[in-house]
Amino acid sequence: MSWWRRAAWEMSAVRGSVQRALAGPGPERDVTVQALKAAGAALLAWALVGWWWDAPMALMAPWSAVVLVQSTVYRSLRAGLQQMILIGLGTLLAAGAASLTGNTTAAMAIALPVAVLIGTYARFGEQGVYASTTVLFVLAYGSYSSSDIWHRLLESLVGALIGIGVNALILPPVHLRDVRDCLHRLPRDSAELLRTMADDVERGYDRHSAERWYERAQRLIRLLDDLRNARTWTRESYRFNPGYRMRRSVPALPSSEWDALWQRIADRLMSITGKLVDTAGEDRRLAAPPDPVLVRLRELLTAVAEVCEADEEALTESGPHTASERETAVQSAWDALADLKRRLHDHDTETATAIGGLVADLQLLLYDLAAPRPTEAAPTGYAQ
Incomplete structure (x- = not known):
């Protein structure tokens, strides 16, 4: 390639990068x-x-x-x-x-x-x-x-x-978009993780699959750190900012109470996935759940995923899930959990121990998901 063709190609690439950067938020x-x-x-x-x-x-x-x-x-x-x-x-x-x-x-x-x-x-x-x-x-x-x-x-x-x-x-910088992105990703990534777990459980999971679940749960914890940093940046970006009153307002975002709630949810998911890692593979430390338990576990995980999807859609006030559908999903999850509790007495002590640990974490997760959702936010919502 001649030097002038290479220069033209590089200029075209730079122009395309600038156009993409300015095309949207x-x-x-x-x-x-x-x-x-x-x-x-x-x-x-x-x-x-x-x-x-x-x-x-x-x-x-x-x-x-x-x-x-x-x-x-x-x-x-x-x-x-x-x-x-x-x-x-x-x-x-x-x-x-x-x-x-x-x-x-x-x-x-x-x-x-x-x-x-x-x-x-x-x-x-x-x-x-x-x-x-x-x-x-x-x-x-x-x-x-x-x-x-x-x-x-x-x-x-x-x-x-x-x-x-x-x-x-001139376009005073406001970092609200980073907060909004993290808020949406928490329930969305949680729902994707839960649906992946439900699909793998149905097919029969192995240790490699369980370890991937655990890694994705760890990423939720890191995402919460990103959210806290983004909130700090946003609060700072409003200080002495004359664009505070000039920007077009948008719906209020959940307050930091939402962060605390999802911190608990992420911790529960890490604990659940960690226990499932210990029930898989040849060197497992907990007994593998039998097939009837896995069927109910898949149903429970699917229902919890629908709850998380409804929470993500509630942030934008759009999507197919309604409040009643969310309540139905929560109730389905409680029903599946109740059935898992009843099955504890049908197994030997090692299997009951493994199932019992999962049931305890799942129950705590459902309590967190069933809690009232924080919706109040400081009046700092502005369009980007």
């Missing part, structure tokens, strides 16, 4: 929008300070602006304050060291260790590097007169204000 679009905003803020800062004002330290404005288009408006404000403090400290350190020594190398030897040490202060976070880089800029360009210091601080401030303003006023 999703993480790719969010990243693309923030990148374009950062570039736009830098260009605006340069046009104002470098082209219109023709300032002597014009580079400081776009340098500050581009990094202050952060993932939330709150982070832009916090980073802007940190950045101005560090640039000021770095400038003063460099100017003081240069005035004291009269030599660039000696001034670096004095100012840089102190600047790097200041930058390691935990409260400065990722912005800490600005102390040492400012020292390098000041000393490398020899710009440490009182006039240069004021120009550097002023142009940094202008760039910071532009970066923060662009982030706050």
Whole structure:
């Protein structure tokens, strides 16, 4: 392939990626929008300070602006304050060291260790590097007169204000979509796991199948961690966000009580799948459930899957499952569980022990699924 054909192919691939990123909501679009905003803020800062004002330290404005288009408006404000403090400290350190020594190398030897040490202060976070880089800029360009210091601080401030303003006023980022996605995935992934378990139980499961169930149950626990992180990001993204009142409202999402409920459900599923792993394979530690028990277990798992599907559809107020159908599925699950309890006395002690452990976990799972569903949420629902 010739170089120009390869270049055309690569340009086409890049264009397609950008089009897909901007086509609809999703993480790719969010990243693309923030990148374009950062570039736009830098260009605006340069046009104002470098082209219109023709300032002597014009580079400081776009340098500050581009990094202050952060993932939330709150982070832009916090980073802007940190950045101005560090640039000021770095400038003063460099100017003081240069005035004291009269030599660039000696001034670096004095100012840089102190600047790097200041930058390691935990409260400065990722912005800490600005102390040492400012020292390098000041000393490398020899710009440490009182006039240069004021120009550097002023142009940094202008760039910071532009970066923060662009982030706050142009599509201010809100991370509600991540919360909504996790909320939907919990009941949906649980339902898919339960239906897979029901199908495998009907055909006769082995240890490999049971271990795959357990791994999928573990992923539900990790998904709950993602949900908690997403809620934290969402709360932060509303702080100092002028788009709070500007965005189109959407139906309220369940509160954090929903997270606690699904934490219990995920824990029950991990316990159930773990016990089924112990009943399979040659080195099993619990007796394998007999076929009549597996038939009732399949019916119970199918009914519980329908309950989870109804919960997922309730979040969007759409889908074939109605509230009455959910209640019917819950009742079917309780009936299947009652039949499993009655069969405990029909088996030897080892088999009864295995079935009893499953019955206990399944009963706790049904209690959690039958509990009232939390629906209240903080008034932070906005369209993405």
